[in-house]
Amino acid sequence: MTDKTQQHSATPTELPTQYAPAEVEGKLYERWVERGYFEADENSAKEPYTVVIPPPNVTGSLHLGHAFEHTLIDALTRRKRMQGHETLWQPGMDHAGIATQNVVERELGKEGKSRHDLGREGFVERVWQWKNESGGQISGQMRRLGDGVAWNRERFTMDEGLSKAVQTMFKKLYEDELIYRAERIINWCPRCLTAISDIEVEYQDDDGELVSLRYGDGDESVVVATTRAETMLGDTAVAVHPDDERYAHLVGRTVRLPLTERSIPVVADAHVDPEFGTGAVKVTPAHDPNDFEIGQRHGLPALAVMDEHAVITVPGPFQGLDRLEARSAIVAALRAEGRIVAEKRPYVHSVGHCSRCKTTIEPRLSMQWWVKVGPLAKAAGDAVRDGRVAIHPQEMEKRYFDWVDNLHDWCISRQLWWGHRIPVWYGPDGEVVCVGPGEEPPSGAGWTQDTDVLDTWFSSGLWPFSTLGWPERTGSLAKFYPNSVLVTGYDILFFWVARMMMFGLYAMDGTPPFHTIALHGMVRDQFGKKMSKSFGNAVNPLDWMDKYGSDALRFTLARGANPGVDVPIGEEWVQGSRNFANKIWNATRFALMNGATVEGPLPVPERLSATDRWILSRLNETVAEVDAFYDDYQFAKVSDALFHFAWDEVFDWYVELSKTTFQAGGDAAEVAKRVLGEVLDVTLRLLHPIVPFVTEILWTALTGGESVVIADWPADSGFRDTAAAGEIATLQQVITEVRRFRADQGLQPGQRVPARLRLDGTPLAPHEAAIRQLLRLQPEGEAFTSTATLPVAGAEVALDLSGVIDFEAERKRLEKDLGAAEKERTQAERKLGNEAFLAKAPEDVVDKIRGRLAKAVADIERIQGQIGRLPSA
RNA sequence: GGGCGCGUAGCUCAGCGGUAGAGCGCUGCCCUUACAAGGCAGAUGUCGGCGGUUCGAAACCGUCCGCGCCCACCA
Numbered sequence: 001m002t003d004k005t006q007q008h009s010a011t012p013t014e015l016p017t018q019y020a021p022a023e024v025e026g027k028l029y030e031r032w033v034e035r036g037y038f039e040a041d042e043n044s045a046k047e048p049y050t051v052v053i054p055p056p057n058v059t060g061s062l063h064l065g066h067a068f069e070h071t072l073i074d075a076l077t078r079r080k081r082m083q084g085h086e087t088l089w090q091p092g093m094d095h096a097g098i099a100t101q102n103v104v105e106r107e108l109g110k111e112g113k114s115r116h117d118l119g120r121e122g123f124v125e126r127v128w129q130w131k132n133e134s135g136g137q138i139s140g141q142m143r144r145l146g147d148g149v150a151w152n153r154e155r156f157t158m159d160e161g162l163s164k165a166v167q168t169m170f171k172k173l174y175e176d177e178l179i180y181r182a183e184r185i186i187n188w189c190p191r192c193l194t195a196i197s198d199i200e201v202e203y204q205d206d207d208g209e210l211v212s213l214r215y216g217d218g219d220e221s222v223v224v225a226t227t228r229a230e231t232m233l234g235d236t237a238v239a240v241h242p243d244d245e246r247y248a249h250l251v252g253r254t255v256r257l258p259l260t261e262r263s264i265p266v267v268a269d270a271h272v273d274p275e276f277g278t279g280a281v282k283v284t285p286a287h288d289p290n291d292f293e294i295g296q297r298h299g300l301p302a303l304a305v306m307d308e309h310a311v312i313t314v315p316g317p318f319q320g321l322d323r324l325e326a327r328s329a330i331v332a333a334l335r336a337e338g339r340i341v342a343e344k345r346p347y348v349h350s351v352g353h354c355s356r357c358k359t360t361i362e363p364r365l366s367m368q369w370w371v372k373v374g375p376l377a378k379a380a381g382d383a384v385r386d387g388r389v390a391i392h393p394q395e396m397e398k399r400y401f402d403w404v405d406n407l408h409d410w411c412i413s414r415q416l417w418w419g420h421r422i423p424v425w426y427g428p429d430g431e432v433v434c435v436g437p438g439e440e441p442p443s444g445a446g447w448t449q450d451t452d453v454l455d456t457w458f459s460s461g462l463w464p465f466s467t468l469g470w471p472e473r474t475g476s477l478a479k480f481y482p483n484s485v486l487v488t489g490y491d492i493l494f495f496w497v498a499r500m501m502m503f504g505l506y507a508m509d510g511t512p513p514f515h516t517i518a519l520h521g522m523v524r525d526q527f528g529k530k531m532s533k534s535f536g537n538a539v540n541p542l543d544w545m546d547k548y549g550s551d552a553l554r555f556t557l558a559r560g561a562n563p564g565v566d567v568p569i570g571e572e573w574v575q576g577s578r579n580f581a582n583k584i585w586n587a588t589r590f591a592l593m594n595g596a597t598v599e600g601p602l603p604v605p606e607r608l609s610a611t612d613r614w615i616l617s618r619l620n621e622t623v624a625e626v627d628a629f630y631d632d633y634q635f636a637k638v639s640d641a642l643f644h645f646a647w648d649e650v651f652d653w654y655v656e657l658s659k660t661t662f663q664a665g666g667d668a669a670e671v672a673k674r675v676l677g678e679v680l681d682v683t684l685r686l687l688h689p690i691v692p693f694v695t696e697i698l699w700t701a702l703t704g705g706e707s708v709v710i711a712d713w714p715a716d717s718g719f720r721d722t723a724a725a726g727e728i729a730t731l732q733q734v735i736t737e738v739r740r741f742r743a744d745q746g747l748q749p750g751q752r753v754p755a756r757l758r759l760d761g762t763p764l765a766p767h768e769a770a771i772r773q774l775l776r777l778q779p780e781g782e783a784f785t786s787t788a789t790l791p792v793a794g795a796e797v798a799l800d801l802s803g804v805i806d807f808e809a810e811r812k813r814l815e816k817d818l819g820a821a822e823k824e825r826t827q828a829e830r831k832l833g834n835e836a837f838l839a840k841a842p843e844d845v846v847d848k849i850r851g852r853l854a855k856a857v858a859d860i861e862r863i864q865g866q867i868g869r870l871p872s873a
Numbered sequence: 874g875g876g877c878g879c880g881u882a883g884c885u886c887a888g889c890g891g892u893a894g895a896g897c898g899c900u901g902c903c904c905u906u907a908c909a910a911g912g913c914a915g916a917u918g919u920c921g922g923c924g925g926u927u928c929g930a931a932a933c934c935g936u937c938c939g940c941g942c943c944c945a946c947c948a
Contacts, residue, residue: 017908153929185946203945210948225948239948272948281948290946351948398877399943406944490943526897528941548910559896560886565878566941568885572897579910590907640895655907723936738915743914750901757879776905827892836928845891845929852892 015592015701017321021549021578025693027141032295037081037709038148040088042475047084048478052464053149054496055157057096058102058131062141064523064531064557064569066125067541070147070176071554071690072520072635073487074563076147078158078689079630080484088480089352091142091149093135095158095458096417098192098356104418120417127418131156133214141542146550146692148709153232153476155467157459160573164437165466166420166459169507173434174424178372178506179412181432185289186411187366189354190323195417197455198408199494201352201361208349209330212278212342215264216255222247222266223341224282227349229334230326232257233314233422234305235264237283239294242268249622258339259330267298286365302365323362329521344359346771350457369413369422369452373502380501383512388545389501391566392518396490403494404501411458412455419453426450437471461499464513471507483514485633488563490519518633519564523557526570551691552578558690560642561635580643581694584687587651588680588698592664594798596677598703603671605719609661612675613724615654618645619679623716625684635719639690646683651718653732654679659869677702682714727763731771734792735766738775741790741799744813745806756780758796789869807870821859828853 014671027261032038040048051073056066073089077707081087104127115123135156140150149793173179186195208227215238222238235257240247247266254263264283271294272281285295285302295302295570305314310323318326331563334340337563350362354370374575381404383389384397391397413422423435435441441449462470464486468477482504488497497517504513524530532538544553555577560567607615622645654676661672681703688695688708699708747753755777769778777799786798787805831837836847 015907018910112887118892207924227948271946277948283948290948293946347947350945395877402876402944494943510899524885527887562887565886570885573885575910576897579908582910584906586908586911588907590914593907640887644895651907652912656912740914743902744904824892831915831929833890834928838928839930840892848891 005295014381015589017589018585019549020692021547021551021581023656024697025144025146025550028693028696029146032142032707032709033151035707036087037707038150038474040086040150040480042479043415044086044411044479046084046086048412048484049077049087049482050081050090050483051088051485051487052090052467052483054097054844055092055094055460055463056138056490057099057301058093058135058138059099060134062145062541063138064539064541066141066144067553067565068557068561069487069489069520070142070145070521071129071557072126072518074145074554074692075136075558075635075638076145076485076487076630076711078692079710079713081148082688084684084712086479089147090150090153090155090480091139091147092155092467093138093157094456094460095131095156097414097416097453098194098196100127100131101416101418102192102335102356115417116471123417144545144550146410146554147182150690152257153467157456157463159464159706161469162459162462162466163676165462166454166469166605167423167435167437168232169458169462169503170423171434171453172435172507178376179369180372181367181369181592183365183367184370184411185287185292185363186366187306187352187354187361188366189357189359190362191357191359192307192354192416193308195366195411195413196354196361197411198358202348202355202358203352205348206351206360207640208347208351209344210347211340211344211499212336213258213282213334214339214341215257215282220250220253220255222250222255222280223278224280225277225342226282226325226465227347228287228323230318230323231284231287231305232282232330233260233312233318234284234286234303235282236285236295236300236303237264237298238266239269239272239277239281239283239298240266241272242270244268244272244274244407247280256602258337259333261503265295265300267300269294269297281817288363291410292365301399304365305781306362306364308364322571341505346421349392363420368411369412369424369454371412371452373407373410376502376506377407377498377809379510380404380498381502389512390516391517396493396517396564397517399490400493400498404498410455412458412785413450413452415451417455420459422450422454423454424450435488447448457495457499461503462507463506464500465508481508481513482511485518486514487515487518487520489522492523493519507835516633520561521564521566524566524568526568526573528566528568539569539571544571548574548578549581549693551581551694555580555639555691558635559639561639563633576868580647581691583647583651584684584694585698587655587682591657591676591680593703594658594676595673596680596702597673598677598681601673602678603674606672607667608675609668609671610724610727611654611657611661611762611770612671613648613721613804614728615679616675617717618718619682619724620716623682623686623714635690642683642687642690646687650679653728656774657767657770660773663773664769674850684708685711685714730762730793731764731767734795734797735774737792738797738799739858741788741810743776745788745801745804746805747801752776752778754778754784754800756786756798756800759796762793762795764793764795787865791865811867813872814863815868818860818863818867821856821863825853825856825860828856 054069055442056062075413077089079085082584100607118126156320169385172815187201210225210227211229212223212225215224238255250266251268254265256263283294285292285300286304299344305312307313312318312321312326317330320328353359354361381401384391391400401846425433425435425441425447427442464611465477465481465485468474468480470477500513529537541553552574556569556574560569622641626638658672660678662669684695684699687707696708705711757768759768785800787801787803789796828849832853
């Protein structure tokens with residue numbers, strides 16, 4: 001025990017009166033890392049606890065959203081580590097295909113170059129170079145935040161190991177015929193020059209213009225409407241509903257397509273809504289997904305009229321115009337021919353945009369690789385349906401099911417250079433060979449590898465097990481798969497979570513990648529507005545961490561973390577958390593200055609005062625509460641419970657009451673030192689997962705322990721004392737009541753007032769010294785004149801306020817209180833007089849009302865007595 | 874068009890069947906020897922509107938109004 005004391009890293013006098021986070025946080029973090037606290041041992045006998053980081057894009061730096069997410073994950077893993085789990089928080093980053101390629105291309109642009117100037121190899125090399133610079137920035141920010149990740153296991157989606165995992169997965173899916181190549185209409189971004197998947201398209205209502213065109217002539221004509229007139233060059237049919245009598249005579253015939261030399265058939269297709277517009281639809285199979293399907297059903301040719309830049313390729317007057325130029329040019333030309341039957345009219349409709357660059361998507365017929373999601377999505381849905389994976393909050397399950405149950409095949413090829421290249425080789429005679437890891441690609445004349453890369457989310461989908469060494473059967477994989485929980489934003493439920501579910505279940509023989517999915521919301525500003533650079537309300541988390549400390553930022557974020565709900569944050573709130581950290585700091589300082597200790601066992605209950613028993617009881621209740629909230633991912637409630645317990649109960653009451661005890665000395669003081677030590681020790685440990693830095697300094701100073709990071713998580717001893725709790729509640733009531741009186745009377749807080757206390761026979765008798773101290777009451781002295789008497793809870797506090805007291809003010813106050821008490825009595829009486837209530841309400845509720853009535857009656861009597869004793873003015 | 878969610882104190886949000894809560898902000902007094910990044914005391918709400926269920930509704934049901942989000946092949 002004595003040598004432990006010598007390890008104290010700080011003596012009370014060394015602690016300054018204010019906590020200065022910036023000076024210590026960095027040092028503490030590096031010490032934790034050096035000591036290997038965050039490393040995870042696959043050979044450990046401890047129960048594993050695994051969380052993977054949602055890998056940040058190498059393109060950027062961390063924003064508040066990351067800080068938020070990391071706070072939650074760090075809190076979870078720190079607690080589990082303290083609970084004795086072999087804990088792995090897996091760090092790493094995502095290569096973020098399109099995003100990264102765009103960033104580097106933009107950089108090249110500034111140098112007046114394009115990626116084609118460097119060539120594929122040179123460009124990829126350049127991206128790697130860029131990644132090496134940017135990636136360090138992110139890890140620096142994570143250290144600053146205090147993320148307890150296993151740095152020795154850091155992974156990157158383009159690592160050799162993870163690339164091997166990607167290749168293995170591709171081949172496995174290919175051989176199971178769950179990957180195939182097909183020509184379909186895809187979402188094409190004419191700026192990124194690549195296909196993107198359905199969920200990478202963001203729809204928004206755009207203003208468009210609907211124009212009605214007449215195809216054919218005379219009786220053999222039909223009017224169609226379009227917002228994309230330029231596509232008419234590629235029309236290969238007009239479709240009408242099979243039952244539509246208006247057009248029955250035209251079905252099977254042809255109409256002349258204006259501006260072209262072609263005539264196109266009129267086909268009947270049930271897809272057409274006869275109620276909509278004219279009931280006739282132009283069909284452009286090469287540039288519209290619906291039209292493509294109609295085309296398939298009727299054997300229509302798909303005639304592409306635009307290139308990858310969305311520029312018209314059809315020879316003639318429109319060739320070389322981009323889609324928008326072509327649109328107006330074609331409308332003008334049609335008007336000249338008298339083909340416009342209804343002028344353009346404004347039309348708001350939903351238009352798809354590239355989620356990366358916001359360019360309007362151009363549906364385009366193209367040969368791409370696809371994942372056949374049917375069986376994968378089924379398994380992913382079932383795993384949640386049958387309870388093997390739980391989604392928090394549960395309301396999100398519905399969104400998840402809607403998506404996995406209605407999923408279209410996933411387009412996974414991208415016409416980019418940065419990413420995992422598709423491991424397929426094409427032979428001179430049309431052979432197709434999928435090459436697995438370690439296999440030699442076919443050699444010889446005419447063999448070439450597919451030039452496309454895979455969707456970024458293909459590799460992210462493998463993250464929960466690729467980071468653990470899959471496809472090798474590693475010890476880490478055996479130990480840490482499946483992950484315990486996935487913590488991520490609801491915004492990537494489809495992008496990432498669902499894909500991990502599909503891939504995890506498939507690659508890991510039906511074992512889902514995690515037991516629980518805990519979805520958090522998005523960080524917003526203090527008015528609930530979305531944070532964005534353009535709106536000017538985006539905040540760099542580093543700024544706030546520098547100003548207020550990482551703990552303050554973390555605590556604020558955790559405190560706003562209601563499950564699945566967006567979390568607003570404002571600078572004043574971070575300040576408030578900084579104040580809390582400082583409060584903990586000073587409370588611990590006080591404790592150390594007064595000899596608080598954690599040495600030796602807790603005193604037996606017989607030696608404890610009611611105050612001690614009360615705070616220990618509350619301490620244990622808090623432990624139980626915090627555990628329950630953590631297990632339910634209720635971070636806001638964890639933080640709130642700790643905030644209020646620490647500040648309102650420990651600091652404002654227990655510490656204040658202990659001052660009298662310490663002053664008096666004796667056994668009670670010795671006991672209080674140990675109890676205060678215990679309460680702070682446990683409270684600091686409870687707080688550590690959320691505010692790791694300040695708790696580390698204080699806990700080591702208080703206990704002499706090596707580090708709170710590896711301390712035991714507090715356990716509820718089961719100790720409860722409701723009698724003591726009631727006693728302290730009464731004490732608080734008396735003190736508050738008299739303070740209120742003092743304040744109403746305009747007495748200075750420090751002014752000493754002679755007082756006589758009559759506490760005999762009340763539970764407050766042992767607290768006389770504390771009451772006198774907290775209320776600044778001095779002994780009554782010889783010439784004591786009781787001018788104000790406050791009866792509270794059976795006790796009586798008589799104050800000598802000769803010459804000072806303002807009886808009128810007090811009378812008003814008392815009358816107001818009387819009114820409130822009478823109202824309370826009336827309400828309670830009415831309830832208790834209601835037979836239906838008595839018959840139907842549960843016993844405890846009725847008891848409660850009876851209690852209220854009794855209290856109201858007692859209050860009325862008391863207040864009336866007080867008023868009666870006031871001298872009349 | 875379908876689905877989900879939200880309207881509670883000035884602001885941001887908890888509460889989701891038994892006397893309206895928190896943080897910040899606000900008012901007054903105070904540098905009381907841990908802390909002014911603090912202490913003490915205090916004010917503030919017909920819980921979006923209207924109906925209904927219930928002994929009892931902020932909470933449950935219906936409806937209306939106002940927001941937000943997700944999904945969808947709206948020519």
